[in-house]
Amino acid sequence: MGRYDELMSLSLRKGFLIPSAEIYGGLAGFYDYGHNGARLLRKWEDLWIGYFLSLGENYHLVDTSSVLPYAALKASGHVDLFNDILVYCTKCREPHRADQLIEAATGTSGEGLNVEDVAAAIQANRISCQRCGGTLGEPTPFNIMFPLALGPRGEDKAFLRPETAQGAYLSFRREFEILRKRLPLGLGMVGKVYRNEISPRQGTYRMREFRQAELQIFFDPETFGEALPLAEVEEVTLPLVRVNRREEITHESVKELLAEGDLPPFYIYHLAKVHEFYLRELEVPSEAFRLYEVSETERAHYNRIHFDVQVHMDSLGGFREVGGVHYRTSYDLSHHEEHSKERITVFHGGRRFVPHVLELSFGIDRNVWALMDLGYEMDKKAVLRLSPRLAPFACAVFPLVNRDGLPEMARQVYAQVRQGFDALYDTSGSIGRRYARMDEIGTPYCLTVDYDSLKQGDVTLRERDSTEQVRVALDGLRTTLTSLLERTLSFEELQVGG
Amino acid sequence: MGRYDELMSLSLRKGFLIPSAEIYGGLAGFYDYGHNGARLLRKWEDLWIGYFLSLGENYHLVDTSSVLPYAALKASGHVDLFNDILVYCTKCREPHRADQLIEAATGTSGEGLNVEDVAAAIQANRISCQRCGGTLGEPTPFNIMFPLALGPRGEDKAFLRPETAQGAYLSFRREFEILRKRLPLGLGMVGKVYRNEISPRQGTYRMREFRQAELQIFFDPETFGEALPLAEVEEVTLPLVRVNRREEITHESVKELLAEGDLPPFYIYHLAKVHEFYLRELEVPSEAFRLYEVSETERAHYNRIHFDVQVHMDSLGGFREVGGVHYRTSYDLSHHEEHSKERITVFHGGRRFVPHVLELSFGIDRNVWALMDLGYEMDKKAVLRLSPRLAPFACAVFPLVNRDGLPEMARQVYAQVRQGFDALYDTSGSIGRRYARMDEIGTPYCLTVDYDSLKQGDVTLRERDSTEQVRVALDGLRTTLTSLLERTLSFEELQVGG
Numbered sequence: 001m002g003r004y005d006e007l008m009s010l011s012l013r014k015g016f017l018i019p020s021a022e023i024y025g026g027l028a029g030f031y032d033y034g035h036n037g038a039r040l041l042r043k044w045e046d047l048w049i050g051y052f053l054s055l056g057e058n059y060h061l062v063d064t065s066s067v068l069p070y071a072a073l074k075a076s077g078h079v080d081l082f083n084d085i086l087v088y089c090t091k092c093r094e095p096h097r098a099d100q101l102i103e104a105a106t107g108t109s110g111e112g113l114n115v116e117d118v119a120a121a122i123q124a125n126r127i128s129c130q131r132c133g134g135t136l137g138e139p140t141p142f143n144i145m146f147p148l149a150l151g152p153r154g155e156d157k158a159f160l161r162p163e164t165a166q167g168a169y170l171s172f173r174r175e176f177e178i179l180r181k182r183l184p185l186g187l188g189m190v191g192k193v194y195r196n197e198i199s200p201r202q203g204t205y206r207m208r209e210f211r212q213a214e215l216q217i218f219f220d221p222e223t224f225g226e227a228l229p230l231a232e233v234e235e236v237t238l239p240l241v242r243v244n245r246r247e248e249i250t251h252e253s254v255k256e257l258l259a260e261g262d263l264p265p266f267y268i269y270h271l272a273k274v275h276e277f278y279l280r281e282l283e284v285p286s287e288a289f290r291l292y293e294v295s296e297t298e299r300a301h302y303n304r305i306h307f308d309v310q311v312h313m314d315s316l317g318g319f320r321e322v323g324g325v326h327y328r329t330s331y332d333l334s335h336h337e338e339h340s341k342e343r344i345t346v347f348h349g350g351r352r353f354v355p356h357v358l359e360l361s362f363g364i365d366r367n368v369w370a371l372m373d374l375g376y377e378m379d380k381k382a383v384l385r386l387s388p389r390l391a392p393f394a395c396a397v398f399p400l401v402n403r404d405g406l407p408e409m410a411r412q413v414y415a416q417v418r419q420g421f422d423a424l425y426d427t428s429g430s431i432g433r434r435y436a437r438m439d440e441i442g443t444p445y446c447l448t449v450d451y452d453s454l455k456q457g458d459v460t461l462r463e464r465d466s467t468e469q470v471r472v473a474l475d476g477l478r479t480t481l482t483s484l485l486e487r488t489l490s491f492e493e494l495q496v497g498g
Numbered sequence: 499m500g501r502y503d504e505l506m507s508l509s510l511r512k513g514f515l516i517p518s519a520e521i522y523g524g525l526a527g528f529y530d531y532g533h534n535g536a537r538l539l540r541k542w543e544d545l546w547i548g549y550f551l552s553l554g555e556n557y558h559l560v561d562t563s564s565v566l567p568y569a570a571l572k573a574s575g576h577v578d579l580f581n582d583i584l585v586y587c588t589k590c591r592e593p594h595r596a597d598q599l600i601e602a603a604t605g606t607s608g609e610g611l612n613v614e615d616v617a618a619a620i621q622a623n624r625i626s627c628q629r630c631g632g633t634l635g636e637p638t639p640f641n642i643m644f645p646l647a648l649g650p651r652g653e654d655k656a657f658l659r660p661e662t663a664q665g666a667y668l669s670f671r672r673e674f675e676i677l678r679k680r681l682p683l684g685l686g687m688v689g690k691v692y693r694n695e696i697s698p699r700q701g702t703y704r705m706r707e708f709r710q711a712e713l714q715i716f717f718d719p720e721t722f723g724e725a726l727p728l729a730e731v732e733e734v735t736l737p738l739v740r741v742n743r744r745e746e747i748t749h750e751s752v753k754e755l756l757a758e759g760d761l762p763p764f765y766i767y768h769l770a771k772v773h774e775f776y777l778r779e780l781e782v783p784s785e786a787f788r789l790y791e792v793s794e795t796e797r798a799h800y801n802r803i804h805f806d807v808q809v810h811m812d813s814l815g816g817f818r819e820v821g822g823v824h825y826r827t828s829y830d831l832s833h834h835e836e837h838s839k840e841r842i843t844v845f846h847g848g849r850r851f852v853p854h855v856l857e858l859s860f861g862i863d864r865n866v867w868a869l870m871d872l873g874y875e876m877d878k879k880a881v882l883r884l885s886p887r888l889a890p891f892a893c894a895v896f897p898l899v900n901r902d903g904l905p906e907m908a909r910q911v912y913a914q915v916r917q918g919f920d921a922l923y924d925t926s927g928s929i930g931r932r933y934a935r936m937d938e939i940g941t942p943y944c945l946t947v948d949y950d951s952l953k954q955g956d957v958t959l960r961e962r963d964s965t966e967q968v969r970v971a972l973d974g975l976r977t978t979l980t981s982l983l984e985r986t987l988s989f990e991e992l993q994v995g996g
Contacts, residue, residue, distance in 0.1 A: 035558030
């Protein structure tokens with residue numbers, strides 16, 4: 001079984017990811033999160049919100065509509081430019097996404113090609129239908145937004161949003177007013193977005209409904225860099241894949257990047273912060289993380305500078321995109337100002353200008369998948385090594401046996417830890433089997449009530465990764481769990497202390 | 499200014515609720531949550547998840563797709579029955595929702611009427627167009643789901659989900675297997691749903707995109723009641739509006755309701771739990787809460803017993819629906835079994851049966867609006883009295899003045915409390931003005947660094963509701979805040995202790 005299949009099997013068996021409407025045969029491009037996946041997802045979101053909205057004092061969470069009017073998406077360029085190039089097989093009528101066909105046939109990226117480029121590439125490389133080998137037809141642009149008709153006569157044309165970003169841009173003017181006209185202003189959002197992918201595939205990697213976590217930072221390009229605490233990150237070394245050195249990862253310190261001067265300081269600072277989020281908060285191993293510079297032809301129409309955030313996933317064959325750092329300039333706000341006829345230009349620091357935008361964008365589903373890929377081990381036993389802060393359940397409570405007053409005490413412990421922690425209670429099967437079940441869904445701590453517990457008023461606390469145990473008194477149990485989860489106390493320290 | 503307008507003004511000025519795509523003139527039926535609203539919303543969700551998923555050991559959070567295939571909604575009855583009755587004016591072509599026209603003209607509910615009833619009621623009451631007075635045309639059923647066409651040829655017919663419930667029903671079979679075939683099984687979800695309302699109105703009360711928090715409890719109808727801890731709630735008195743006594747609120751204890759025997763014990767138990775959630779967790783005053791029994795003609799096609807959860811809102815003219823307790827029987831699972839041809843019948847407790855469903859359903863937007871309505875006071879000063887656990891920000895940190903080392907210390911305090919609490923930092927305007935700003939967005943505690951703070955290593959902690967202050971040492975600040983927010987320490991106790 002390949003790595004992808006191993007993870008999908010885990011997902012289905014344990015309720016992480018499940019094809020939507022499974023009893024009706026599923027729905028291509030749609031997945032549900034089961035009872036473990038949903039908790040992991042929400043914890044990832046909480047961690048993201050906590051980290052990224054703390055990057056500035058004037059950074060805030062918003063939650064805007066997932067339906068946007070035609071006019072707004074016309075202004076943003078999505079109505080005209082948010083296209084994939086579609087090629088039908090003339091024989092079997094199978095639809096193909098042209099860039100994927102080209103990449104599969106040539107090994108090089110087909111992103112950013114126009115209709116003429118695609119036609120030329122198909123001819124030059126003699127690409128035929130992946131399904132039946134038939135001749136491919138004319139490539140045509142295909143807009144991947146889902147249209148909606150609102151009202152009983154369908155009189156209002158709208159779309160499901162293709163990114164959360166536009167909601168933040170449409171909110172900028174009012175939030176800037178409410179928040180007393182300060183820059184930088186950050187508007188962060190987590191939420192679902194929708195794209196009518198021509199050929200959804202690879203599980204959650206390319207879905208038609210998916211989740212984004214995006215922070216839009218609105219700033220004055222003349223002053224933003226100076227206001228940031230660059231000194232705090234200047235020793236950080238970043239693993240980069242540059243446009244002109246595709247063959248390897250270049251390790252450069254923030255200090256070196258600043259000295260080189262081809263990226264603006266504010267941009268370098270945020271690359272370092274994204275790096276910190278992955279390594280420190282998500283606990284991704286440093287060798288599994290890199291920042292991949294996207295070339296001019298591959299970039300979206302609104303981006304001046306663009307690095308993809310990539311994580312190594314065996315299940316998807318290597319480093320894959322899980323996010324991006326996008327310098328969108330004043331593109332979006334200027335277009336909305338022009339099309340809406342409302343003034344979005346601000347007066348700030350003695351000047352009038354349209355604020356620039358730095359977007360830190362993350363695909364939540366891809367990130368969750370990446371953590372499962374990095375964390376799942378099946379060597380001797382199956383264990384999912386997630387950060388304790390992200391594990392669906394922080395702990396589980398077991399009575400060693402189902403008699404002699406142990407279940408009664410275990411239930412009390414369960415009631416106690418449930419105040420403040422996601423906890424499971426399990427009485428079925430041997431204790432070893434219960435530990436194994438928890439290992440496989442990533443539960444970092446198991447609390448077992450045994451015969452000594454009755455006398456001593458304590459439990460054994462077993463750690464997932466070391467499989468070692470230590471006795472912890474009920475008195476300090478919640479405090480101990482909090483410290484372990486916040487990583488202010490290590491399990492080794494707890495062992496020594498006990 | 500009416501109460502509704504007062505709340506809308508607060509919403510816009512402070513970033514709770516904002517019309518979507520405001521710079522393009524808004525989009526009827528869609529609202530955004532601004533930087534205060536989004537935090538309030540997420541905290542309400544967290545509170546709901548914490549409370550309702552703790553009702554059972556086998557109750558779990560899931561997160562399913564917001565797009566459902568045609569076949570699933572055909573099976574659930576939504577394709578055929580999820581209609582409102584639409585009447586156009588023959589003169590101005592304005593569309594009207596028939597039940598609203600009838601209710602406005604006659605004062606009695608028009609819900610549950612069929613096309614013939616509506617035509618008769620329009621004629622009998624001589625109802626004309628609310629807009630132009632013109633003659634109304636023929637009433638016709640209008641399906642309020644939003645259709646979607648998936649794939650490049652739009653080959654897969656689907657809809658945006660009109661309720662989160664169906665996702666849980668479609669997940670039941672797999673989750674039941676994964677969770678080792680135990681009943682009761684609870685699947686809870688928070689998420690967006692979509693309805694193409696004919697005439698969206700009253701702010702967030704009737705939107706086209708809105709949020710639900712729903713718990714579906716799957717159970718064996720022969721044993722569920724006995725397994726619940728009814729004794730724990732038997733003294734609880736519930737404020738009810740019964741079908742046969744519409745004119746007043748009847749106060750009946752759980753014990754009395756059990757003795758009467760016209761509602762099943764499991765249903766009464768959950769009415770008591772919903773009551774507890776509102777009074778204890780959301781801190782809704784008891785006189786503002788009631789449970790309204792919905793009659794047979796008004797009930798949806800799948801409900802056998804249905805009480806609406808209602809909260810009194812001055813802004814909407816009285817008690818209004820914010821949720822419902824729905825005994826859906828085996829309606830949904832049976833229909834999905836029949837249409838999907840997959841076995842959903844379970845073997846449990848020695849019998850084969852299709853589990854029954856109790857649905858606890860809440861409209862999140864309506865609940866958030868209700869809390870703003872109940873909490874907002876404008877008498878002498880503007881203050882939003884939200885439960886500290888729900889307030890967008892738990893605390894704010896101020897330096898008394900912007901000199902003499904006070905801002906430096908205040909920033910340290912801010913950095914400290916930001917670990918674990920949503921906190922604001924504010925230096926602008928007089929301290930009184932800063933307190934007033936926090937009162938209006940409901941921030942329960944303000945921490946001010948003054949000259950004594952520099953010497954003593956403490957801050958003043960000011961409470962929103964009493965406007966009184968007490969000094970708190972920095973050492974124990976986070977612990978004190980946690981205790982205040984969890985309501986294990988009252989501000990009065992803190993004052994005495996200090």
